[in-house]
Amino acid sequence: MTEHKGIHPGWNFDNSYARLPEALYTRLKPASVRLPKLVIFNDPLAASLGLDSPALRSDEGVAVLAGNAVPEGAEPLAQAYAGHQFGNFTMLGDGRAVLIGEQITPLGKRADIQLKGSGRTPYSRGGDGRAALGPMLREYIISEAMHGLGIATTRSLAVVSTGEPIIRETEQPGAILTRVAASHLRVGTFQYAAARGIKEDLRALADYTLHRHYPETDGEENRYLFLLQEVVKRQAELIAKWQLVGFIHGVMNTDNMALSGETIDYGPCAFMDTYDLGTVFSSIDQQGRYAFGNQPSIAAWNLARFAEALLPLLDDNEPQAIGLAEEAISDFGVIFNRNWLAGMRAKLGICNEEPEDESLAEELLGMMHKHRADYANTFRALTLDKPEDTAMFGTEEFTRWHELWQARLGRQEESQESSQQLMRSSNPAVIPRNHRVEEALEAAVNQGDYSLMERLLGVLSNPYAYTSEQAEYSALPESCGGPYRTFCGT
Ligand code: AMP
Numbered sequence: 001m002t003e004h005k006g007i008h009p010g011w012n013f014d015n016s017y018a019r020l021p022e023a024l025y026t027r028l029k030p031a032s033v034r035l036p037k038l039v040i041f042n043d044p045l046a047a048s049l050g051l052d053s054p055a056l057r058s059d060e061g062v063a064v065l066a067g068n069a070v071p072e073g074a075e076p077l078a079q080a081y082a083g084h085q086f087g088n089f090t091m092l093g094d095g096r097a098v099l100i101g102e103q104i105t106p107l108g109k110r111a112d113i114q115l116k117g118s119g120r121t122p123y124s125r126g127g128d129g130r131a132a133l134g135p136m137l138r139e140y141i142i143s144e145a146m147h148g149l150g151i152a153t154t155r156s157l158a159v160v161s162t163g164e165p166i167i168r169e170t171e172q173p174g175a176i177l178t179r180v181a182a183s184h185l186r187v188g189t190f191q192y193a194a195a196r197g198i199k200e201d202l203r204a205l206a207d208y209t210l211h212r213h214y215p216e217t218d219g220e221e222n223r224y225l226f227l228l229q230e231v232v233k234r235q236a237e238l239i240a241k242w243q244l245v246g247f248i249h250g251v252m253n254t255d256n257m258a259l260s261g262e263t264i265d266y267g268p269c270a271f272m273d274t275y276d277l278g279t280v281f282s283s284i285d286q287q288g289r290y291a292f293g294n295q296p297s298i299a300a301w302n303l304a305r306f307a308e309a310l311l312p313l314l315d316d317n318e319p320q321a322i323g324l325a326e327e328a329i330s331d332f333g334v335i336f337n338r339n340w341l342a343g344m345r346a347k348l349g350i351c352n353e354e355p356e357d358e359s360l361a362e363e364l365l366g367m368m369h370k371h372r373a374d375y376a377n378t379f380r381a382l383t384l385d386k387p388e389d390t391a392m393f394g395t396e397e398f399t400r401w402h403e404l405w406q407a408r409l410g411r412q413e414e415s416q417e418s419s420q421q422l423m424r425s426s427n428p429a430v431i432p433r434n435h436r437v438e439e440a441l442e443a444a445v446n447q448g449d450y451s452l453m454e455r456l457l458g459v460l461s462n463p464y465a466y467t468s469e470q471a472e473y474s475a476l477p478e479s480c481g482g483p484y485r486t487f488c489g490t
């Protein structure tokens with residue numbers, strides 16, 4: 001390890017957030033940990049960030065990933081934000097995370113480098129500022145799986161175990177995740193600025209967000225309305241993608257909705273197995289607020305909170321501002337539906353548009369619900385032209401539906417081959433199956449064996465490849481042993 005000492009890891013920081021009004025963050029260093037050990041590292045991501053893997057894997061590099069050393073050019077800080085958590089408004093902030101700095105990549109992109117689990121901050125409230133190894137590895141797996149699926153997401157660069165136990169329901173090994181994000185601006189960041197009531201800070205934040213994520217404001221009459229419209233659009237596109245792959249976020253609080261349009265904060269998330277709009281995995285979501293089928297309406301609700309925070313900037317006349325906000329929010333449903341239907345057409349190999357396509361898709365979903373079909377595997381079977389592998393096979397209604405579908409495909413100009421190609425690139429051959437994720441985490445956390453996790457990550461990195469290994473990983477567990485439950489593990 002020591003042979004790489006002195007090699008420059010390639011940190012190239014420009015810390016724009018640290019130039020925002022000071023009320024929006026607190027400068028502080030991450031806390032030190034006793035015995036940092038790198039347990040997983042993302043070489044391709046490091047390369048795309050312009051970072052040198054061997055240098056980061058060296059003791060000096062790991063010290064940075066553990067929060068024990070601050071690299072040159074970094075300006076560590078914890079961000080302030082607020083949020084509606086399960087509907088209740090609270091002032092929050094990075095209670096266990098520190099933004100190290102913004103890395104400018106070789107392609108000139110800006111990426112937040114954040115340590116999650118890095119110790120207490122002024123926003124920790126009652127928490128210990130720490131994170132457990134299992135949940136950090138879980139975030140690593142699911143976020144990288146989402147990236148493989150082609151869904152906008154924060155990424156995971158590394159997990160370091162700290163050598164320090166942390167107390168949850170049981171004692172668990174502590175860990176720090178290095179999270180990479182387009183930014184950590186959230187709906188909750190605006191709620192925080194709005195709640196403080198200083199309009200100039202709110203304006204600075206809005207200008208910053210526009211500049212960083214939505215810079216094409218030329219010719220826009222009302223740039224803050226444009227910001228709202230663009231955030232609505234990106235969220236509608238994102239949530240449509242979640243619904244199409246069966247991803248359940250689990251804790252869609254407004255502080256967990258990123259303004260960049262990336263999926264953020266992998267807590268009790270999981271992929272749906274049996275198709276059911278009511279699916280909830282999270283143990284803390286007793287009311288099913290964040291159930292699979294509720295995600296689009298919750299996203300719209302969260303965006304309405306964003307619009308509320310922006311009201312003072314939308315128009316000096318409040319009724320006028322409210323009218324603009326309402327109109328922008330009402331677009332969410334339209335954009336979501338358009339994206340969802342386009343995605344469903346692709347999942348069914350349909351290349352053009354007919355008015356009955358939506359009912360064709362809905363009919364299939366209705367049958368899947370009735371027959372408790374596995375969501376991903378049903379589309380996988382249709383893609384592989386193996387209808388006999390679906391739970392509905394042999395029923396009269398499915399036979400009729402299958403004929404209608406085949407007739408529909410026959411009415412388009414595209415060849416059968418290109419239609420099948422479209423299905424292959426729209427229906428993942430594999431998703432992070434809950435039992436596979438648990439199996440990998442169990443081996444890693446309890447045995448220190450990361451081979452299962454490495455293999456799982458490999459299988460998930462290109463989920464549209466349809467390899468034989470992916471066939472193995474698409475299998476359901478032999479016995480389910482009751483409903484799957486996920487925990488925040490905070
Ligand atoms: P999350 O549920 O992870 O989105 O976190 C919600 C809020 O609780 C955020 O402000 C976090 O920073 C904070 N938080 C979560 N876990 C901890 C912890 N162990 N110590 C301090 N703050 C925490």
Ligand code: MG
Nearest residue numbers: 255256264265
């Ligand atoms: Mg959060």
